[in-house]
Amino acid sequence: MTTTTHSVAATIEATRRAGTGALVGYLPVGFPDLATSVDAAVALVESGVDVLELGLPYSDPVMDGLVIQKATQTALEAGFRIRDVFTAVEAIRSRVDAPVLVMTYWNPVMQYGADRFADALMNAGGAGLITPDITPDSAADWLATSERTGLDRVFLAAPSSTDARIVTTVAASRGFVYAVSTMGITGARHDVDAAARTLVSRLRAAESENVCVGIGISTADQVAEVLAYADGAIVGSALVTALAEHGVSGLARTAAALAQGRSR
Amino acid sequence: MTILGELPGPFFGEYGGRFMPESLITAIDELAAAYDLAKSDPAFHAELRELERTYSGRPSIITEVPRFAQHAGGARIILKREDLNHTGSHKINNVLGQALLTRRIGKTRVIAETGAGQHGVATATAAALFGFECTVYMGEVDTKRQALNVARMRLLGAEVVSVTTGSRTLKDAINEAYREWVTSVETTNYIFGTAAGPHPFPAMVRDFQKIIGEEARAQVMELTGRLPDAVVACVGGGSNAIGIFTAFLDDPGVKLFGYEAAGDGIDTDRHAAAIERGRPGILHGARSYLLQDEDGQTVESHSISAGLDYPGVGPEHAYLSDIGRATYLPTSDTEAMEALRLLSMTEGIIPAIESAHALSGALKLGRELGPDAVILVNLSGRGDKDVQTAGDWFGLFDEGAVQA
Numbered sequence: 001m002t003t004t005t006h007s008v009a010a011t012i013e014a015t016r017r018a019g020t021g022a023l024v025g026y027l028p029v030g031f032p033d034l035a036t037s038v039d040a041a042v043a044l045v046e047s048g049v050d051v052l053e054l055g056l057p058y059s060d061p062v063m064d065g066l067v068i069q070k071a072t073q074t075a076l077e078a079g080f081r082i083r084d085v086f087t088a089v090e091a092i093r094s095r096v097d098a099p100v101l102v103m104t105y106w107n108p109v110m111q112y113g114a115d116r117f118a119d120a121l122m123n124a125g126g127a128g129l130i131t132p133d134i135t136p137d138s139a140a141d142w143l144a145t146s147e148r149t150g151l152d153r154v155f156l157a158a159p160s161s162t163d164a165r166i167v168t169t170v171a172a173s174r175g176f177v178y179a180v181s182t183m184g185i186t187g188a189r190h191d192v193d194a195a196a197r198t199l200v201s202r203l204r205a206a207e208s209e210n211v212c213v214g215i216g217i218s219t220a221d222q223v224a225e226v227l228a229y230a231d232g233a234i235v236g237s238a239l240v241t242a243l244a245e246h247g248v249s250g251l252a253r254t255a256a257a258l259a260q261g262r263s264r
Numbered sequence: 265m266t267i268l269g270e271l272p273g274p275f276f277g278e279y280g281g282r283f284m285p286e287s288l289i290t291a292i293d294e295l296a297a298a299y300d301l302a303k304s305d306p307a308f309h310a311e312l313r314e315l316e317r318t319y320s321g322r323p324s325i326i327t328e329v330p331r332f333a334q335h336a337g338g339a340r341i342i343l344k345r346e347d348l349n350h351t352g353s354h355k356i357n358n359v360l361g362q363a364l365l366t367r368r369i370g371k372t373r374v375i376a377e378t379g380a381g382q383h384g385v386a387t388a389t390a391a392a393l394f395g396f397e398c399t400v401y402m403g404e405v406d407t408k409r410q411a412l413n414v415a416r417m418r419l420l421g422a423e424v425v426s427v428t429t430g431s432r433t434l435k436d437a438i439n440e441a442y443r444e445w446v447t448s449v450e451t452t453n454y455i456f457g458t459a460a461g462p463h464p465f466p467a468m469v470r471d472f473q474k475i476i477g478e479e480a481r482a483q484v485m486e487l488t489g490r491l492p493d494a495v496v497a498c499v500g501g502g503s504n505a506i507g508i509f510t511a512f513l514d515d516p517g518v519k520l521f522g523y524e525a526a527g528d529g530i531d532t533d534r535h536a537a538a539i540e541r542g543r544p545g546i547l548h549g550a551r552s553y554l555l556q557d558e559d560g561q562t563v564e565s566h567s568i569s570a571g572l573d574y575p576g577v578g579p580e581h582a583y584l585s586d587i588g589r590a591t592y593l594p595t596s597d598t599e600a601m602e603a604l605r606l607l608s609m610t611e612g613i614i615p616a617i618e619s620a621h622a623l624s625g626a627l628k629l630g631r632e633l634g635p636d637a638v639i640l641v642n643l644s645g646r647g648d649k650d651v652q653t654a655g656d657w658f659g660l661f662d663e664g665a666v667q668a
Contacts, residue, residue, distance in 0.1 A: 158290075
C-alpha cells in the first residue's frame with residue numbers, strides 16, 4: 001500500500017497539474033449498511049472521485065441537513081459503532097488508491113480517545129480528519145495528535161470568518177481548507193453562493209495551498225463553476241440521495257456525471 | 265482566592281469552552297464582546313432593572329410554607345416565588361437581558377429553543393415587547409405534552425417549529441436552532457435559554473439569573489435573621505439553579521443542592537441525571553457531564569418534566585459538583601409528582617413539574633436536616649402548563665376523577 005501521509009495534498013496537486021481540479025465525495029459509513037457503504041465509496045473512486053470523505057454517524061449532527069441526518073440516523077439505528085469506520089477505511093483502501101478523510105463531530109473522537117482514534121485511522125490507511133464542530137482554537141488535543149501522527153486536519157472556513165480567524169485556520173489546516181460555500185448546513189442548493197468565490201480568494205490571500213469548496217454543490221455545472229476558482233469541489237447530499245434512491249449503481253452514475261464537471 | 269460567584273468563563277475548571285462550527289463563531293464572539301461591554305455599562309443595567317420593575321414584576325416575593333414543611337421533618341421551608349414572574353417562570357429574567365443585548369447588536373430577529381415551553385414563551389413575550397421577529401424550536405414530543413405553551417407562543421406572534429428529528433425533545437430543538445442560526449446569523453440572535461451551550465451563554469445566562477439568589481439571600485436574612493442552611497433547585501440545563509446558587513457560592517455555611525430528573529429511576533435507562541449517571545463529553549458547544557454511550561453518541565433522556573428532559577447540564581454545575589461545592593441528587597417522576605400535589609393541597613400553590621423536583625428534594629432534605637434547618641427552595645415556575653399532565657397522572661379528569 002502506498003504511504004498515506006499527506007496523500008490528500010499530493011492528490012490535489014496532481015489534479016491541479018492535470019488541469020482538472022479535485023472532486024471530493026462524501027458518504028456516511030454504515031449507510032445503508034457497512035458492506036454497502038464500502039462498495040459505494042469504492043464506486044465513487046471508480047467513477048472519478050479523487051478524494052473520499054467518509055462521514056462518521058453521530059447523534060447530534062448540527063452542520064448537516066435532512067438528507068445526511070436521515071442517512072446517519074439509519075446507520076446508527078442499524079448499530080453503527082466507531083470501530084466500523086476503521087474497518088471501512090481499510091476495506092476501501094485495499095480496493096482503490098484514493099485518499100480517505102473521515103468527517104467527524106468531535107465528541108465520538110474524544111470519547112474513543114484522540115490518540116487511540118488517530119492510531120487506528122493510521123493503521124487502517126486513513127489520511128486524516130475533517131472536523132466540522134471544532135475550530136483550531138478549541139482543538140488542542142487534535143492538533144497535538146495530528147502533529148504526532150502526521151494525519152491531515154481539515155478545518156472549515158466560513159464566509160463569516162474574520163480575517164484573523166482565516167489566518168489561524170489556514171495555518172492549522174493540513175490537506176486542504178474546507179471553504180463553506182454559504183451560510184448554511186449541508187444540502188443541495190440551486191445556486192452556489194457568490195460568497196464562496198470571495199471566501200476562496202480570502203483564503204488564497206492568507207496563503208492557503210489547497211482550498212476545497214463544499215455545501216450546496218449537487219450538479220456537474222456547479223462542480224465546474226467551483227473548480228474555476230477552487231482546488232476542489234465537495235459533494236455530499238447529492239451522492240447520499242443517489243445512493244438512497246438508486247443504490248450503488250445509481251450512485252456511480254451520479255458520481256460519473258459530477259466528475260464531468262472537472263474537465264471543463 | 266477565587267470568588268466562586270464571579271467565574272467569567274469560558275472555562276469552569278475543565279468544563280465549558282466554545283466548541284462550535286466555524287460558521288457560528290463570529291456571531292458568538294460578537295455576542296460575547298457585546299455582553300462584556302454591556303456588563304460594565306450602568307445604562308444597560310438600569311434599563312434591565314426598569315424592565316424587571318415595571319414589566320416582569322421583580323423583586324419576586326418569598327413565601328414560607330409551614331403546612332408543606334410538616335411533611336419535611338418540620339424544617340422551615342421558604343419558597344422563592346419565580347412562578348409569580350410575568351410569563352410564569354424564571355426564564356423571563358434571562359430573556360429580558362438577552363433581548364436588550366439583541367437590540368444593542370442591531371439584530372431584529374430572535375430564535376430560541378424550548379423544552380417545557382417556558383423559555384419559548386418568555387422569548388416570544390420579549391420579542392413582542394421589543395418588536396422582534398421570533399421563531400421558537402420545540403421538539404415534537406414537547407409540543408404535544410406542553411400544547412398550551414405552543415398556543416401561547418403563537419398568540420404572542422411567534423412562529424413555533426415542531427422538530428421531528430432525533431429524540432424530538434429539547435436536545436433536538438437546540439440542534440435545529442443551531443442549524444437555522446447558521447443560515448440567518450446576519451440578522452438573527454439566538455436567545456439561549458439555559459446556562460449551558462458555548463461561551464458566553466453559561467456565564468451570561470447565570471449573570472441574568474443570579475438576581476434570584478441575590479434577592480432571596482436578603483429576603484431570607486430579613487425573615488429569619490440568618491442565612492439558610494440549604495438552597496435547593498431543580499437542574500435540567502441548570503439556569504434556575506445557578507441563578508439561586510450564585511449569591512450563596514461564597515457562603516461556605518450554606519449547602520447547595522441540585523435535583524436532577526431521575527425519570528423512572530436512575531437505575532433504569534429512562535432518566536435525565538447527567539451528573540449522576542453521565543461522564544464528561546461535548547454537546548451543544550460545551551464540555552460537561554453528558555448522558556452518552558461508549559462511542560460518545562448522546563443517549564436520549566427521559567423525564568415527565570419537559571424542561572428537565574435534557575441529556576446534558578450546564579458546565580458550571582459540572583464544576584461545582586466536582587469541587588464539592590454543590591451536591592446533585594436524583595429525584596424521580598413519582599416523587600416529583602407527589603411533591604407537586606402536596607404543595608398544591610397544603611399551600612394552594614401549583615408548581616411547575618420542573619420545580620416540583622426541587623420540592624421533592626426539599627422534602628427529603630428537611631427530614632435529614634431536622635426541624636432547626638432553614639431551607640430555601642427555588643420555585644422556578646408555576647404549574648398551569650402542567651395541569652393536563654397532572655390530570656392524567658392523578659386521574660383528575662371526568663371519567664373516574666379523584667376527589668381529595
